[in-house]
Amino acid sequence: MLGTSWSHLLVRPLVRPLIRLGVTPNQITMVHLILGLCTVAAIAWGSPTARLVAGFAWLVSCLLDRLDGEVARIGDMCSPEGHKFDCFVDTALSCLYFLALGVGLRDAPYPMGWIAVVCGAIACASQFTLNQVAEAFDSQSEDGGKILASRWGFDADDALYLLGPLVWLPMELRLGATVLAALGTGFFLMLFIHRWSKLKQRLAAGS
Numbered sequence: 001m002l003g004t005s006w007s008h009l010l011v012r013p014l015v016r017p018l019i020r021l022g023v024t025p026n027q028i029t030m031v032h033l034i035l036g037l038c039t040v041a042a043i044a045w046g047s048p049t050a051r052l053v054a055g056f057a058w059l060v061s062c063l064l065d066r067l068d069g070e071v072a073r074i075g076d077m078c079s080p081e082g083h084k085f086d087c088f089v090d091t092a093l094s095c096l097y098f099l100a101l102g103v104g105l106r107d108a109p110y111p112m113g114w115i116a117v118v119c120g121a122i123a124c125a126s127q128f129t130l131n132q133v134a135e136a137f138d139s140q141s142e143d144g145g146k147i148l149a150s151r152w153g154f155d156a157d158d159a160l161y162l163l164g165p166l167v168w169l170p171m172e173l174r175l176g177a178t179v180l181a182a183l184g185t186g187f188f189l190m191l192f193i194h195r196w197s198k199l200k201q202r203l204a205a206g207s
Contacts, residue, residue, distance in 0.1 A: 005066075005153055005154055005158060006154070007062070007063065007066045007158060008066050011066050011070055012070055012074075015067070015071050016074065019071060019075040023071065024077060025069070025075070025078075025086070028064055028067055028068035029064075029082070029089055032065055032068065032089055033093070035057055035060065036092075036093035037093070038057065039054045039057040039058050039093075039097075040054075040096040040099075040100040041100070042054035042057070043097065043100040043101055043103075043167050044104050046103075046105070046106070051168060054164075054167055055165055055166075055168050057164075058097070058163060059161060061093065062161050065086075065089075065090060068086060069086065090131070090157075091127075091128060091131040094127050094131065095127045098120050098123035098178075099123075100120070101116075101120050101123075101166075101177070101181065102116045102117045102118070102119055102120015102123070102178050104174075105174060105175055108175060112175050115179070116174075116175055116178045116179075119178045119182035120178055120182075122182040122185075122186070123181040123182045123184075123185045126182070126185035126186050126188075129189055130185060130192045133147070133196050134146075137192065137196045140199060140200075141199065147196070
């Protein structure tokens, strides 16, 4: 099923030209991985120039995440292995982003520097766990529904686009955002676990 969010529609004109060129979804996912790793490294480096470039690179990385799925579906190249590879890359990059955000603030005045690093690590671990819960929920959902439904042309993970401009903010705002990231990912983790538990109860009752 084709994506219907605005970002899927944005990349869709690129799909058929790429298919005609012989580009595969896994190749796009690999570019996504390489670009994403360079981006989080730049965020962790933390210099103004590195953060400026990283913000734009992160936005491109998010679009590549939409593009590989569209190429797979329109080009009839979907596979379990490709899906696993895509999920691995998505999870790795979203987790490493938060860790890099905290590490990039390591030189902030004491004690905010180490608090930022700790909060980044907490957000990284929470993001990893909630991604696993979301994947489990989506794979077990009776009607193919997702743990967070799309609204007004936006998918839940479109929120990742906001993380690009975040790295352009002044240090004080990035410090606050890192703390909020730790709290926010923890909140969504509890929400996801609750919804997954409810789903398992429904499945057990139905069986």
